[in-house]
Amino acid sequence: MKFRDGAIVPALGQGSANLAQGKRSEAAEEEALRTGLSLGMALIDTAEMYGSGRSETLIGRAIAGQRDRVFLVSKVWPNHVAGDGIARACEASLARLGTDHLDLYLLHWRNPDTDLSGVVVAFESLRVAGKIRAWGVSNFNVSDMEDLFRVPHGDRCATNQVYYNIGGRGIEYDLLPWCEQRGMPVMAYAPLGHSRLVRDPTLARIGAAHGCSATAVALAWAIRSGNVIAIPESGSPAHVKENAVALSLMLTPQELQILDAAHPLRWVNLLRPLLDRSKRWLRNLL
Numbered sequence: 001m002k003f004r005d006g007a008i009v010p011a012l013g014q015g016s017a018n019l020a021q022g023k024r025s026e027a028a029e030e031e032a033l034r035t036g037l038s039l040g041m042a043l044i045d046t047a048e049m050y051g052s053g054r055s056e057t058l059i060g061r062a063i064a065g066q067r068d069r070v071f072l073v074s075k076v077w078p079n080h081v082a083g084d085g086i087a088r089a090c091e092a093s094l095a096r097l098g099t100d101h102l103d104l105y106l107l108h109w110r111n112p113d114t115d116l117s118g119v120v121v122a123f124e125s126l127r128v129a130g131k132i133r134a135w136g137v138s139n140f141n142v143s144d145m146e147d148l149f150r151v152p153h154g155d156r157c158a159t160n161q162v163y164y165n166i167g168g169r170g171i172e173y174d175l176l177p178w179c180e181q182r183g184m185p186v187m188a189y190a191p192l193g194h195s196r197l198v199r200d201p202t203l204a205r206i207g208a209a210h211g212c213s214a215t216a217v218a219l220a221w222a223i224r225s226g227n228v229i230a231i232p233e234s235g236s237p238a239h240v241k242e243n244a245v246a247l248s249l250m251l252t253p254q255e256l257q258i259l260d261a262a263h264p265l266r267w268v269n270l271l272r273p274l275l276d277r278s279k280r281w282l283r284n285l286l
């Protein structure tokens with residue numbers, strides 16, 4: 001995939017929100033990330049808030065010695081954006097990740113009082129200083145994107161990372177076409193529906209016909225347009241191997257139709273981002 005500035009970005013990456021939090025041994029999780037890298041899932045997504053920095057530290061160990069093979073993404077917490085907060089948060093992320101630059105730095109979400117023009121100025125100075133190669137946003141709806149594009153250089157945003165999977169297609173109503181019209185790839189988080197799709201019978205049936213897992217089908221569906229980057233998370237090397245098959249899986253028009261019938265686009269899909277946004281606002285208030 002390509003960003004609008006010409007940067008080449010892997011279509012399938014690896015998430016890390018729940019790594020380094022005791023679900024498995026950290027050695028197994030590092031091995032899972034390295035397995036993904038060796039199979040072409042070369043984008044790794046993290047954030048300063050994941051495990052209060054522990055996810056970044058684990059990733060730093062996993063990619064040591066092979067930084068140049070990784071498209072590294074991190075995110076700044078919106079409560080850190082005032083003053084020189086973004087520059088300081090970026091330095092801290094770089095130190096934990098053991099690198100001198102990020103390939104992409106995202107604003108994790110927008111608070112009601114987030115000063116978007118200040119955020120763009122801070123991201124642009126990090127870009128000019130070589131600390132980040134590109135910047136973007138996360139959890140932005142169309143009206144947020146329009147606000148962003150109204151501030152100076154706001155249209156330099158490389159991508160918007162949002163909730164998207166075959167069970168949660170809400171962005172197809174408006175945000176996905178909005179980004180497509182501007183040639184901007186979207187990054188799909190929770191492409192396995194936070195694991196809900198692992199046992200989906202339609203995905204499993206199509207997977208069986210191809211000799212692969214339901215998760216590979218869900219991921220091939222997510223990246224089918226060439227305009228979406230998917231970042232499934234797994235701390236298991238075996239699961240990562242299953243997921244990487246999506247990179248070489250071409251779903252037929254008939255299979256896409258079957259999937260569409262089993263998981264149609266529904267208005268109820270719009271509720272999910274609204275719920276997430278309300279939860280974030282409440283968390284900030286408390």
Ligand SMILES: NC(=O)c1ccc[n+]([C@@H]2O[C@H](COP(=O)([O-])OP(=O)(O)OC[C@H]3O[C@@H](n4cnc5c(N)ncnc54)[C@H](OP(=O)(O)O)[C@@H]3O)[C@@H](O)[C@H]2O)c1
Nearest residue numbers: 015016017189190191192193194195215232233234235239
């Ligand atoms: N920007 C944001 O606000 C935001 C929000 C949420 C997530 N994210 C990013 O998106 C990433 C992915 O989202 P997510 O972790 O919420 O959901 P997800 O990727 O849809 O699902 C992850 C879950 O699926 C399981 N899984 C993965 N592959 C599997 C396989 N082949 N077989 C069986 N189970 C499998 C994982 O367990 P195992 O470890 O056992 O494989 C894990 O429990 C996050 O890690 C994070 O980087 C961003």
